[in-house]
Amino acid sequence: METLDLLAQGILTAAAPVNLLYGFIGVLLGTMVGVLPGLGPAGAIALLLPLALHAPPLSYLIMLFGITYGAQYGGSITSILVNIPGEASSVITCLDGYAMARQGRAGPALGIAAFGSFIGGTFALFGLAYLAPALAEFGLHFGPPEYAALMFFGLTALVYLAHGPMDKALIMAFTGVLLASVGLDPVTGSPRFTFNLLLLRDGVGLTPLVIGLFGVSEVLLNLSQADGGEVFQKKITGLLPTRSDWKESAAPIARGSILGFIIGAIPGLNVVIASFASYAVEKKFSSQPEKFGAGAIAGVAGPETANNAASASGWIPLLSLGLPTGSVTSLIFGALMIHGLAPGPLFIKNSPEVFWGLLGSMYLGNVMLVILNLPLIGLWIRVLKIPYFALFPLIILFSIIGAYTAAGNIGDVFIVILFGVAGYFMKKFGYEPAPLVLGFVLGPLLETAIRRSMIMSRGSAAIFFQRPIAAAFMGLALLMLLSPLIAKRRLGRDVIDKLEA
Amino acid sequence: MKKEFLAAGFWLLFSAYTSLEALRLGLGNGNKPGPGFFPFGAAIAIGIIALSRLLRARGETPSTNMAGGSVTNETNKAPRSKAPRYLCEILRSPSTLLRQGCGGFSSPSSSQQAARYSAKENKILWAVGGLLAYALFLESLGFLLCTFILNALFLKAVAGRSWLTTLSFALSVALAAHLIFNVALRAQLPSGILTF
Numbered sequence: 001m002e003t004l005d006l007l008a009q010g011i012l013t014a015a016a017p018v019n020l021l022y023g024f025i026g027v028l029l030g031t032m033v034g035v036l037p038g039l040g041p042a043g044a045i046a047l048l049l050p051l052a053l054h055a056p057p058l059s060y061l062i063m064l065f066g067i068t069y070g071a072q073y074g075g076s077i078t079s080i081l082v083n084i085p086g087e088a089s090s091v092i093t094c095l096d097g098y099a100m101a102r103q104g105r106a107g108p109a110l111g112i113a114a115f116g117s118f119i120g121g122t123f124a125l126f127g128l129a130y131l132a133p134a135l136a137e138f139g140l141h142f143g144p145p146e147y148a149a150l151m152f153f154g155l156t157a158l159v160y161l162a163h164g165p166m167d168k169a170l171i172m173a174f175t176g177v178l179l180a181s182v183g184l185d186p187v188t189g190s191p192r193f194t195f196n197l198l199l200l201r202d203g204v205g206l207t208p209l210v211i212g213l214f215g216v217s218e219v220l221l222n223l224s225q226a227d228g229g230e231v232f233q234k235k236i237t238g239l240l241p242t243r244s245d246w247k248e249s250a251a252p253i254a255r256g257s258i259l260g261f262i263i264g265a266i267p268g269l270n271v272v273i274a275s276f277a278s279y280a281v282e283k284k285f286s287s288q289p290e291k292f293g294a295g296a297i298a299g300v301a302g303p304e305t306a307n308n309a310a311s312a313s314g315w316i317p318l319l320s321l322g323l324p325t326g327s328v329t330s331l332i333f334g335a336l337m338i339h340g341l342a343p344g345p346l347f348i349k350n351s352p353e354v355f356w357g358l359l360g361s362m363y364l365g366n367v368m369l370v371i372l373n374l375p376l377i378g379l380w381i382r383v384l385k386i387p388y389f390a391l392f393p394l395i396i397l398f399s400i401i402g403a404y405t406a407a408g409n410i411g412d413v414f415i416v417i418l419f420g421v422a423g424y425f426m427k428k429f430g431y432e433p434a435p436l437v438l439g440f441v442l443g444p445l446l447e448t449a450i451r452r453s454m455i456m457s458r459g460s461a462a463i464f465f466q467r468p469i470a471a472a473f474m475g476l477a478l479l480m481l482l483s484p485l486i487a488k489r490r491l492g493r494d495v496i497d498k499l500e501a
Numbered sequence: 502m503k504k505e506f507l508a509a510g511f512w513l514l515f516s517a518y519t520s521l522e523a524l525r526l527g528l529g530n531g532n533k534p535g536p537g538f539f540p541f542g543a544a545i546a547i548g549i550i551a552l553s554r555l556l557r558a559r560g561e562t563p564s565t566n567m568a569g570g571s572v573t574n575e576t577n578k579a580p581r582s583k584a585p586r587y588l589c590e591i592l593r594s595p596s597t598l599l600r601q602g603c604g605g606f607s608s609p610s611s612s613q614q615a616a617r618y619s620a621k622e623n624k625i626l627w628a629v630g631g632l633l634a635y636a637l638f639l640e641s642l643g644f645l646l647c648t649f650i651l652n653a654l655f656l657k658a659v660a661g662r663s664w665l666t667t668l669s670f671a672l673s674v675a676l677a678a679h680l681i682f683n684v685a686l687r688a689q690l691p692s693g694i695l696t697f
Contacts (some may be wrong), residue, residue: 054543088629100632170511174543174550180521185526185536192526193519220628224621389660392671393652396628397678401633405688413636421629429508447539459531500554 001250003411007129007363012357012410018343019059019357026063027365030070031373034090035078035380036391041071042327043218046210047398049335050406055338058354060359064317064335069121069362072271073369073399074307077380080106080300088261089271089307092279096292096299101447103295107242109375112297113304114370115241120305123257124264124312127321129359131265132348139345144456145463148449150471154323156477157267158438165479171433172426176439177446179204188446199411206334207439208403208415213433214327214401216420219392221427245297252282252302260309265316267325274310275303312362319355327434330441383409509555518524518550643682643693649675 006152014023033044044067052060075090094114100109139328142150153295159169182193183203241249256278263274282302283292292299317323322344324330341351348355375381403416423433457463465471520541529535631654639647652671656662662670682688 167554171547174547175515177543178540178547181540181655188536190526190536190674192540193522217634220625221629223624314637330584389656389662391658393670393674395654396632396676397648397652400632400639401678401682401688401690405682406638408689409638410636413639417629417632417636418630426627429504431508449540451534452535461531 001251003129003133006352006356007126007359009357010360012315012360013058014062014360017362018056019062020364022055022059022063023066026066027073029063030067030072031074031077031380032383033067034071034074036074036386037313040214040218041068042210042331043214044071045331045335046214047206047395047402047470049207049210049331049338050402051373052335052338053406058357060339061332061335061354061358062365064332065358066295066365067359068332069117069308069311069365070369070494071356071493072304072311073114073117073373074118074380075256076300077110077373077377080109080113080419081136082384087177089275089311090304091272092275092324093300095279096294096296099293099295100297105295108297109300110225110300111374112241112245112249112482114374116249116256116301116305117308118366120252120257120260120309122308122310123364124261124309125362125366127261127265127315127361128312131220131313132320133354134350135316135347139321142345142454142469143467144449145467145470146473148446148453149464149470149477150321150323151449152448153477154267154317154325155435155438155442155446155475156480157247158166158325159435160480160483161471166227168431170300172431172433172435173439175330176436176441177443179436180210180440181447186444187451196409199409199415203459204415205406205412206331206440207406207463208412209332209419209438210327210334211399211403211452212416212419212421213426213437215395216416217423217427217433219395220394220420220424222388229282241297248297249301251285252278252298253305254282255285255307256305260306261313263306264313267317267323268325268449269430271307271310273473278302278306290302296370308366318356319347322347324438324441325439330437333354333441350490384438506555509551509558512547512551513555516544516551520544520548554559622661626655631655631658639693640691640692643695644690645675645679645695646693648678 033041045064049342076093079090079093080101083094083098097109156174159166159173182200185192259278260274282298283289317325318329324333333343399416400413403412452465464474523537523541523544527535528538528541566568601610630649635651649671652674653667656667656670683690
């Protein structure tokens with residue numbers, strides 16, 4: 001009951017006019033970036049990081065959270081109407097959502113996606129409310145070796161499950177760690193990798209780094225890609241699903257909520273995997289699996305529910321243990337740090353109004369999205385028709401203004417350009433930026449925890465394997481790192497090669 | 502594979518430089534790690550992985566698939582499982598799909614595509630050049646003038662729009678941005694030679 005009371009109080013906090021306004025802006029912006037394929041939620045949050053210093057902490061965080069789940073709603077709109085997923089998590093919705101739209105059932109597809117997302121998000125919210133404080137309580141027993149092992153585990157999990165090869169993700173994570181070491185050494189105060197530049201004495205800022213990596217590089221990449229698909233032209237009617245639609249969707253929504261919640265809460269797994277897993281499960285459970293891909297409403301309801309549930313439960317590692325698990329959570333981690341709200345096991349205890357306020361805002365935000373987005377479908381279709389030539393100069397302009405106004409330093413604009421170009425090449429060569437950002441955010445904390453642990457153990461690395469919690473995290477991390485080698489040895493090189501061929 | 506080889510070579514050089522710099526900073530000892538201890542570990546790890554990629558890239562045959570911009574050897578491999586092909590392609594590179602749409606799974610390799618590819622690379626050069634010039638002249642010329650020129654460059658050289666569209670768009674964006682950020686929000690953006 002205490003949890004429900006706290007959650008109700010959180011909803012009341014989130015319902016304060018200023019928080020409601022920021023929440024509304026967040027979900028609106030989120031839906032917009034979800035609808036527009038050129039900019040993801042990470043890019044939008046990166047562009048808004050400079051605002052952190054000028055806005056009230058809770059309201060600002062409510063807005064950033066709103067962007068993340070608003071983007072899930074927006075992503076499904078483009079998947080259904082244009083066959084282009086605005087977000088990676090809505091990729092699978094293209095298969096049946098677009099097929100439904102072509103059959104003249106775009107309305108029910110959009111409707112069930114919105115209702116499923118709301119139900120999944122609400123279910124995960126309750127899970128988050130019960131699980132996060134319990135996990136944080138457990139985290140209170142952590143010392144430097146446990147923290148170091150946990151962060152190592154978090155980094156490894158992201159690397160292990162990153163798109164593309166694991167060794168590329170590892171290079172990215174270590175590069176992030178190296179970039180984080182630019183500036184003054186936290187223990188001795190001596191300058192590292194500063195090239196005698198005053199600009200680098202305080203280190204590379206998170207804001208220009210992420211604006212470059214997620215904002216500018218995305219624009220450059222889009223300029224080198226093919227143009228998008230054709231926007232759905234038919235008039236959309238009947239947004240409310242029929243009784244038979246609900247009958248077909250009820251079980252997929254229930255399964256998607258549970259599956260999405262579980263997958264989202266595991267570090268390294270994400271909303272994309274949740275939506276794919278849900279699709280696979282629904283196809284397996286269906287009595288007519290051949291209908292999947294040809295307009296089965298269950299193929300929309302399940303994945304759309306799962307991705308929103310995973311989006312909400314994905315906050316558990318960050319809010320309870322201070323462990324970011326991807327680029328978006330790393331950015332929110334940075335935003336919390338800017339406001340002096342150190343994420344970790346003490347976060348819920350020290351800042352309960354922020355934690356419960358954020359949870360309350362997630363519920364209100366989901367309500368807003370259902371109420372606003374269904375009637376606003378026409379507006380989003382118009383947004384989809386904005387030509388890219390009019391959008392990309394604005395994204396670039398916001399990137400530059402954001403970087404410059406954060407510290408009034410032109411050097412930060414150069415850093416944005418540098419990482420914009422670097423991010424472009426990274427993506428061209430198949431190196432994902434998410435592990436880099438995680439390495440960058442966790443780098444200083446990991447370094448401090450490792451150095452403290454080494455001092456505690458008088459120079460013995462065995463400390464990470466002698467304490468049970470640290471040993472468990474290290475064991476899991478090493479298992480993930482070594483699993484490709486183990487698989488090769490067990491199956492034999494020939495088998496692996498044949499499978500790959 | 503040339504691109505993979507080049508990338509691995511770059512990371513190897515990066516690792517060599519950063520590890521030497523970390524050594525110069527001082528590694529300290531187990532009891533008292535120095536400022537270079539942690540960066541050295543990260544740099545060495547990058548070096549080992551880059552070396553292994555370099556050796557593998559040397560032994561592999563060149564690939565021709567340029568679809569989606571993600572030119573990696575991994576993206577060219579056939580699906581390992583019996584899952585439908587689209588699922589494997591989506592799981593491997595959802596970001597590619599985000600830009601190409603769900604109809605764009607197949608790779609249309611042709612000389613036409615190569616020509617389009619080069620034109621698009623030119624757009625990127627214009628965009629990056631414009632950005633660098635913007636950063637160089639922002640404080641001397643000012644936000645309003647620089648924003649106008651940058652947007653004009655983007656629309657004419659990058660997007661290939663008519664002069665009328667270019668100038669009207671660039672002017673309205675520059676003025677709107679000035680009014681919103683400099684006048685309304687007092688964002689302290691440099692005024693440069695135009696002192697208003």
